Amino acid sequence: MQRRDFLTLLCGAAAGWPLAARAQQGDRVRRIGVLWTGNAPVAKPGRSAFAFTQALADLGWTDGRNVRIDLRVAGADTNRIPALAQELVGLQPDIILATSTPTTVALQRETRTIPIVFVGIADPVASGIVARLDRPSGNITGFANSEATLAGKYLQLLSEIAPGLKRAAIIFNPDAGAHGVGAASLETAARSLAVALIAAPVRSDVEIETAIMALGHEPGGGLVVMPDIFMFVHRAPIILAAARNNVPAVYAYSEVARDGGLLSYGADQVDIFRRAASYVDRILRGAKPGDLPVQLPTKYETVVNLKTAKALGLAVPTSILLRADEVIE
Numbered sequence: 001m002q003r004r005d006f007l008t009l010l011c012g013a014a015a016g017w018p019l020a021a022r023a024q025q026g027d028r029v030r031r032i033g034v035l036w037t038g039n040a041p042v043a044k045p046g047r048s049a050f051a052f053t054q055a056l057a058d059l060g061w062t063d064g065r066n067v068r069i070d071l072r073v074a075g076a077d078t079n080r081i082p083a084l085a086q087e088l089v090g091l092q093p094d095i096i097l098a099t100s101t102p103t104t105v106a107l108q109r110e111t112r113t114i115p116i117v118f119v120g121i122a123d124p125v126a127s128g129i130v131a132r133l134d135r136p137s138g139n140i141t142g143f144a145n146s147e148a149t150l151a152g153k154y155l156q157l158l159s160e161i162a163p164g165l166k167r168a169a170i171i172f173n174p175d176a177g178a179h180g181v182g183a184a185s186l187e188t189a190a191r192s193l194a195v196a197l198i199a200a201p202v203r204s205d206v207e208i209e210t211a212i213m214a215l216g217h218e219p220g221g222g223l224v225v226m227p228d229i230f231m232f233v234h235r236a237p238i239i240l241a242a243a244r245n246n247v248p249a250v251y252a253y254s255e256v257a258r259d260g261g262l263l264s265y266g267a268d269q270v271d272i273f274r275r276a277a278s279y280v281d282r283i284l285r286g287a288k289p290g291d292l293p294v295q296l297p298t299k300y301e302t303v304v305n306l307k308t309a310k311a312l313g314l315a316v317p318t319s320i321l322l323r324a325d326e327v328i329e
Helices: 002-014 047-058 078-090 101-110 150-161 183-193 205-215 229-233 235-244 254-258 269-284 306-311 318-323
Strands: 030-036 067-073 095-098 116-121 140-144 167-172 196-201 221-225 249-251 263-267 300-305 326-328
Touching (some): 030 078, 030 101, 101 116, 150 249, 150 318, 167 205, 196 205, 205 221, 205 235, 229 235, 235 254, 254 300, 254 326, 300 306, 306 326
Parallel strands (some): 030 067, 249 263
């Protein structure tokens, strides 16, 4: 069922393309493994999955003719990832797309030969996934979703939308590998803005609730949600706790603002998945993953939710509204 749902996107993306373009890679069907963290990629609304499959179709890779996609979905339970990685590698695909740090690490443990293209990793060097960005070597390369200065920008935006900010909790999952990214940038921004930083490591919904409740006990508190897959998968309890405790929060993923979060700023995930398809294409045509440099984000997007701002009693400044790529009213 999962594979059929994912390939529905691929078929739709490929519809209308000339037969000659679809057949240009020859008759052999290639297998692309996909290890997905979070909900199934067609659940809501499948924007990243569609971008990936659309880009593949643009490059001539179409379902039922020259490509088959084997999808495994971990959902919110990261404990399932190692078994799913082992299962996927056992299918011996030609290449695998990994969609987070935990999925990439699990796949890397299972194979050093099958090419892996990753997305959704904040710091692939610090996570031990590649030795260096320009020459990753081995069987792995991909696209990071963050860079060193981004964390400081989160704090600047939070201070801008909540001008009374005095304390900011940096909430992260210590097992996800993203919490060290941008620490220096955060500290520099905090000194400039006279904001005290509070580390808030969490591993469960209960710990999320506790951290945000503590922040809401006094005015002047705010929340910076770090860009890791745990935070994304658990966005619903974060949004709910922030609303209940009247805590303004800034997020890395635009989907969170669309789901009710106050403000998001981060790498354009649709663009990253689209670019990932180009690496899959190049590797299927003979390129070696280790020769393809790890790419940093090139497009960023800001989404602000006016409904949430109003509920928090915040007036969104014109400076943010003018920069926003999307305003939810």
